[in-house]
Amino acid sequence: MTMPSMPASREPLLADTDPEIAQLIKAEERCEFETIRLIPSENYASRAVLEATGSVLLNKYSEGYPRKRYYEGQRQVDAVEELARNRVAALFGADHANVQPYSGSPANLAVYMAFAKPGETIMGLALPAGGHLTHGWNVSITGMFFNSVAYGVRRDNHRIDYDHARDLARQHRPKLIWCGATAYPRIIDFAAFRSIADEVGAILAADIAHISGLVAAGVHPSPIGIADVVTSTTHKTFRGPRGGMIMCKAEHAKLIDKCVFPGLQGGPHNHTTAGIAVAAHEAAQPMFKAYARNIVANAKTLAEALLDRGFDLVTGGTDNHLILIDLTRKNVPGKVAAKALDRAGIVCNYNTVPFDPRKPFDPSGLRIGTPAVTSRGMGALEMRRIAEWIDRVVQKHDDEALLDRTATEVAEFCRSYPAPGIAL
Ligand SMILES: *Cc1c(COP(=O)(O)O)cnc(C)c1O
Numbered sequence: 001m002t003m004p005s006m007p008a009s010r011e012p013l014l015a016d017t018d019p020e021i022a023q024l025i026k027a028e029e030r031c032e033f034e035t036i037r038l039i040p041s042e043n044y045a046s047r048a049v050l051e052a053t054g055s056v057l058l059n060k061y062s063e064g065y066p067r068k069r070y071y072e073g074q075r076q077v078d079a080v081e082e083l084a085r086n087r088v089a090a091l092f093g094a095d096h097a098n099v100q101p102y103s104g105s106p107a108n109l110a111v112y113m114a115f116a117k118p119g120e121t122i123m124g125l126a127l128p129a130g131g132h133l134t135h136g137w138n139v140s141i142t143g144m145f146f147n148s149v150a151y152g153v154r155r156d157n158h159r160i161d162y163d164h165a166r167d168l169a170r171q172h173r174p175k176l177i178w179c180g181a182t183a184y185p186r187i188i189d190f191a192a193f194r195s196i197a198d199e200v201g202a203i204l205a206a207d208i209a210h211i212s213g214l215v216a217a218g219v220h221p222s223p224i225g226i227a228d229v230v231t232s233t234t235h236k237t238f239r240g241p242r243g244g245m246i247m248c249k250a251e252h253a254k255l256i257d258k259c260v261f262p263g264l265q266g267g268p269h270n271h272t273t274a275g276i277a278v279a280a281h282e283a284a285q286p287m288f289k290a291y292a293r294n295i296v297a298n299a300k301t302l303a304e305a306l307l308d309r310g311f312d313l314v315t316g317g318t319d320n321h322l323i324l325i326d327l328t329r330k331n332v333p334g335k336v337a338a339k340a341l342d343r344a345g346i347v348c349n350y351n352t353v354p355f356d357p358r359k360p361f362d363p364s365g366l367r368i369g370t371p372a373v374t375s376r377g378m379g380a381l382e383m384r385r386i387a388e389w390i391d392r393v394v395q396k397h398d399d400e401a402l403l404d405r406t407a408t409e410v411a412e413f414c415r416s417y418p419a420p421g422i423a424l
Pocket of ligand 1: 103104105106131208209233
């Protein structure tokens with residue numbers, strides 16, 4: 001049976017053809033509007049980003065790169081990708097940008113492909129210390145196909161142990177060293193890693209997936225010009241669509257491009273590329289600098305308010321968008337707290353803390369962050385209010401009536417803060 005074709009104006013809406021999915025999307029919208037979203041890797045993309053991402057560009061196949069494609073009909077797509085590439089490179093001050101990786105993990109795989117052969121030695125921050133799976137952790141392909149050596153954080157202050165990383169590098173002579181993290185609340189010293197990499201002749205890769213928005217705004221030091229290659233997601237503090245990007249020095253540009261396509265991927269997701277271009281344009285505006293500064297200011301205020309309420313924070317506070325709470329002294333497991341908070345309309349995730357005596361699936365910590373709440377214009381007052389709610393919920397995590405009452409309060413509170421991309 002062929003579908004009748006009809007003008008777009010008469011085409012049925014999603015709500016008509018697939019009410020189940022349409023309703024789930026509506027419900028997700030409501031949820032994102034009525035809850036306090038503290039997962040530090042999440043955000044609200046703007047309406048402009050959503051529009052570009054939900055466009056007909058997703059109909060196009062474009063294997064290759066602008067003006068070197070394996071398919072015809074690329075006039076618009078070439079222009080879109082060139083804009084995305086140029087905007088990203090200009091924003092970060094990079095020689096070259098590749099915006100085709102499907103997400104952060106594939107971006108990292110392309111870097112492995114470029115600089116290490118299977119079985120060769122690589123180094124990254126251990127997962128329990130705040131590193132990402134793709135930095136060589138054992139359950140990841142990157143820990144299986146490469147000889148992975150993990151550095152960690154210091155026992156005394158839970159900050160990255162640069163001295164130990166240097167010792168390990170001297171001993172194991174890695175081809176590739178990763179720096180960057182997924183659960184680390186402090187500034188990363190890219191220059192220290194550069195000197196370690198130079199000492200052993202390794203390529204230095206900085207993964208700024210979490211902090212790329214802060215880096216673009218100058219709120220966190222940039223690894224550009226220090227690391228050989230820089231990878232990032234585009235959907236965390238960068239506030240674009242789900243995607244990945246790689247920036248590198250000119251000398252590595254050809255190799256990186258070749259490893260993304262045809263090395264690792266087929267056709268680029270052109271709708272995502274357009275969304276990345278829009279996000280890069282937004283991130284170049286003065287307003288975005290203020291936004292990034294507010295993310296950090298909010299994280300510091302929230303951290304202070306939690307400390308005042310007797311919470312232990314890993315490293316004692318934060319320099320960035322993220323806070324790791326160690327609940328050991330509160331006698332509440334991270335998962336129990338995360339589930340109670342979710343029921344109360346405060347969404348975060350449970351997380352291991354450094355040297356966690358508990359299991360990864362039932363750890364001692366909570367990971368929270370301020371990118372999404374800051375996108376809604378919340379400030380210091382709101383952070384103190386959120387700390388008060390977190391405190392109450394963690395203390396009374398088994399009082400279901402209180403959790404439900406809090407969820408109502410939170411939803412009411414959230415109605416005063418417009419959420420980018422959501423019109424209810
Ligand atoms: C989120 C993250 C990634 C992976 O991104 P996905 O888009 O989920 O594949 C890679 N590295 C770091 C440091 C991250 O935080």
